[in-house]
Amino acid sequence: MLSPLSPRLLSAALAVALSAGVPVALAAARQDASRPAAREGAPEAACKHAVKAALPNPGSFKWVAATARQIDKDNYSVVADVEYLAKDGAVREAKVQCDVRREQGNRYAVPKMRLPH
Template structure:
């Protein structure tokens, strides 16, 4: 017997169905996100942008929370909890990790990204 779908799962499935025409993003180069002057969350924002582009079904991606740790002057490690719709249609929760570095012009790049298997 099938259990009723939760409203959250139903809305996620509907969002994925509506965005089925979206092409998967390739990560040929490090992902960059602009940094607003004085904004503290820039390493997290760069990681969020890179993870969203790398996971399947980016329209159903949800950033739950993150912790950024400064490794040295221009390098950060960001660990985040995310929810996403896997290719098999199941909603999954996972931890991801990004190595983030500050580049010229107050931009942040993500040279290394660790996604769930």
């Protein structure tokens, strides 16, 4: 027959179990607080996909470098250097700019692009 645990032993075991979980919970809360609200690089990726689709010869498109700046909580400006194959067959280098907006569910839309002529 099993002997019942004394209330004192049960209280001690409960206190140890709870105190072990506190540092883990604090560490998780700190990590969540330091994590940016959006995935890092998501505005750049949205701009990259939109520019690639808008320029001629998307198979010859190269994203060289980009800088994203957060305008306000849900709006970003992305400026990038790209290389692409123009309609005349020449490889061109250009700067592009995208206005990127975060939408519901951490999805990103590009309402406006400034492409080379």
